[in-house]
Amino acid sequence: MxxxxxxxxxxxxxxxxxxxxxxxxxxxxxxxxxxxxxxxxxxxxxxxxxxxxxxxxxxxxxxxxxxxxxxxxxxxxxxxxxxxxxxxxxxxxxxxxxxxxxxxxxxxxxxxxxxxxxxxxxxxxxxxxxxxxxxxxxxxxxxxxxxxxxxxxxxxxxxxxxxxxxxxxxxxxxxxxxxxxxxxxxxxxxxxxxxxxxxxxxxxxxxxxxxxxxxxxxxxASLCGITEEEIRSQMGEDIAQFGKRLGISSQEAFDALKQNYDGYHFTWPSPDIYNPFSLLTALHKGRIDSYWFGSGTPTYLIEMLRKFHVIPQEIGNRECVAADFDAPTERMTSITPLLYQSGYITIKSYSHFSDLYQLDIPNREVRVGLMRSLLPNYVQRPAELNTLVAKMAEKIYNGDMEGALRLMRTVLSTIPYCDNTHYEGHYQQLLYVIFTLLGNYVDVEVRTPKGRVDMVLRTPSTLYVIELKLDQGAEAAMEQIDLKEYPERFALCGLPVVKVGINFSTEKRTIEGWKIEDGCNTIQ
CATH class of the missing domain: 3.40.50 (Rossmann fold)
Known part of the structure; x- marks a missing residue:
């Protein structure tokens, strides 16, 4: 090149x-x-x-x-x-x-x-x-x-x-x-x-x-955007140069670009389509960043999420017929058409039998960008949470969940909250936003044979099964994990499963306590 x-x-x-x-x-x-x-x-x-x-x-x-x-x-x-x-x-x-x-x-x-x-x-x-x-x-x-x-x-x-x-x-x-x-x-x-x-x-x-x-x-389907096939056939040298600037292999560079900017499908079947603005900007600047999300503040989107009472964990993972999302936004009765047409969710699969499309957030760039935009709904000084997230990410990467929770307890106790902090869902939403910003896979209300897990967090080395309580004590959260046998649901995931019970206090408006069990030790 x-x-x-x-x-x-x-x-x-x-x-x-x-x-x-x-x-x-x-x-x-x-x-x-x-x-x-x-x-x-x-x-x-x-x-x-x-x-x-x-x-x-x-x-x-x-x-x-x-x-x-x-x-x-x-x-x-x-x-x-x-x-x-x-x-x-x-x-x-x-x-x-x-x-x-x-x-x-x-x-x-x-x-x-x-x-x-x-x-x-x-x-x-x-x-x-x-x-x-x-x-x-x-x-x-x-x-x-x-x-x-x-x-x-x-x-x-x-x-x-x-x-x-x-x-x-x-x-x-x-x-x-x-x-x-x-x-x-x-x-x-x-x-x-x-x-x-x-x-x-x-x-x-x-x-x-x-x-x-x-x-x-x-x-x-590929008239706009850049497909994975086009990247491999026409931009191989570009990816190699990008990898050299980051000090990683061409395959690692490709994987990083895919995780952050791929994942769009505007019909089904469809080739994997990358966001062209983010992809080309990353290659130009030689680093991964939130270029598409940073190029336009989605003020209108945030207002509509509030109007339709959509909480963070409900933005993605939607199942619907085409008429529910490929519809005029001026007559929409849910947030789905706006999320889809604006590029915040995209088609992930389709069932010919039921005629249902599975919609979800396309990639890491959009997921993290959305969560950063939603932080002001939970705390009045969101910039301080950005620092918290960076420090927590390092601790969780090193397997130190206790240290991460200790950091969170300290920081949350010093940040003024927004309204509506007296129900459990508020803290679940806040924790979901924070864990998503860590860059790890996180899901909520995960179904198991005996109930729903509040939250599941997966890192490269560990899968955390997390239950939240409000003013009930960390022991009550851990008892529910054990009673419902949640870890059995994830026994075949190939990772060590760690149970985490967390209790928030409405009076202190932060984490009051936690219990962590990894099968060998208990941390309180």
Whole structure:
């Protein structure tokens, strides 16, 4: 690999990427299949930072006939004509936090950019009339059918999707803007829209009933994102260089990247898909970090989790039919559609018999990022818990659960709590968040033949079976573990099983005591 090889961090323009020496994962065979398909009206939903804007820009370059940009790519041998079409490309990503008048003004400015090229009908005053006139003018002046590309179509609506007063106003503006697309069908070659949330056919595209949603089509499962096969076939040297920077083998580097950034599936069956932004940023910076989660604070998501009363351990591990998650978020009755379409949970399996999908958090980056965002719900100074987590991680890694609990007791006693600390579930949630941040596997309410374990924590060397009590004593927690014979459920896991009984005190608002039994010794 040449030292000048660059990673396209934040680059969303296809021509800039191709004219520079940037890494590009060739998706143009799928693009050719898309533009030559039966439908000329296409919608694709993917989470933010998943390459939707680059895909839209690539389509623009293709329809503008810029053959030179596709040299050496799959589409070069597939396309023979390279017809140049007029392309109207609208980026809605900056149309956020606007009221109705500001949004109409924003759309007007976007139209003006193209009217400067094709002219404006002075009698067309409304944005829908101006778009219709613009499409017809572009067709008449070039003699070629027009391509309309709309990136992040839903951006102006995301912040108000559950506000009963503002949503209808902005929705009407957007519906009015998009309304000419069907009437202009004789003048259009291709219409492509991207977004995060699935559109509501009735609320925004009531006129455009011929649009095809390919978001869950198996043929286009890998259209955005980077597959494991693409990494192995096109980025082997990149992974080797990444491993050298970390002082680990290529396989260890690959495993670390997979654990943190892989795990997405937008249909089933589907190849394993990596978050492209996080993967490329990690390769560029030479370290593992929470790049995708850190690039946008999910304030809206946290508010919705609170609104729907979703506790941390209920975010993942959901079983439902497609209509429960591939649904318009404006009419959602649970948090599932928002979690799925935003990329915080993804498809993990599917049963043809029951038609049920298993949804879960895709990878470590998302799981840890979510837990960090939820910490302020439990304590008023969450930064101090970050330090606690780092110290606890080292102790648990070294098998010192007692030392980790002692640290937790000390730190929690000094941090002001938020409300609702007088029920057992609050402490279970807090402990779940902390243990998840440790980077270990953790699960709650795990079924056994005789009941449910409060929490199971698995490290590389040990499996901890944990029972929590509130104002009852650690002995009561340990008695329940023994009474329900919880350890027998995990006897075949291949790891030593350690029982941990923990008691929280509502008066002290921290851990009051614990018992740890590893089969040989008891620690209190």
């Amino acid at each position: 040449k030292d000048s090889r660059l990673y396209p961090i934040g680059i969303q323009t296809f021509s800039k990427l191709r004219e520079g020496n940037y890494v590009y994962i060739d998706k143009t065979d799928l693009i050719y299949r898309l533009v030559c398909g039966a439908s000329n009206y296409i919608f694709l939903s993917r989470p933010r930072r998943f390459g939707k804007s680059l895909l839209t820009s690539t389509l623009r370059s293709y329809f503008e006939g810029r053959k030179e940009l596709f040299e050496g790519l799959a589409i070069e041998r597939l396309e023979k004509e390279w017809t140049r079409h007029p392309v109207l490309h609208f980026d809605m990503s900056l149309g956020k936090h606007l009221d109705r008048e500001e949004l109409e003004h924003y759309l007007g400015r976007r139209l003006s950019e193209w009217e400067a090229i094709y002219g404006r009908d002075e009698n067309a005053l409304m944005v829908n009339d101006r778009l219709e006139s613009l499409i017809k003018r572009a067709y008449e002046q070039t003699g070629q059918k027009v391509v309309v590309l709309i990136d992040e179509y839903d951006a102006p609506l995301l912040d108000v999707v559950h506000e009963e007063r503002e949503l209808p106003k902005l929705r009407n503006v957007m519906r009015n803007f998009y309304s000419p697309l069907k009437a202009c069908d004789p003048y259009l070659r291709f219409v492509f829209l991207t977004g995060i949330t699935k559109f509501s056919q009735l609320s925004i595209f009531s006129e455009l009933n011929n649009i095809e949603n390919i978001s869950m089509d198996e043929a286009y």
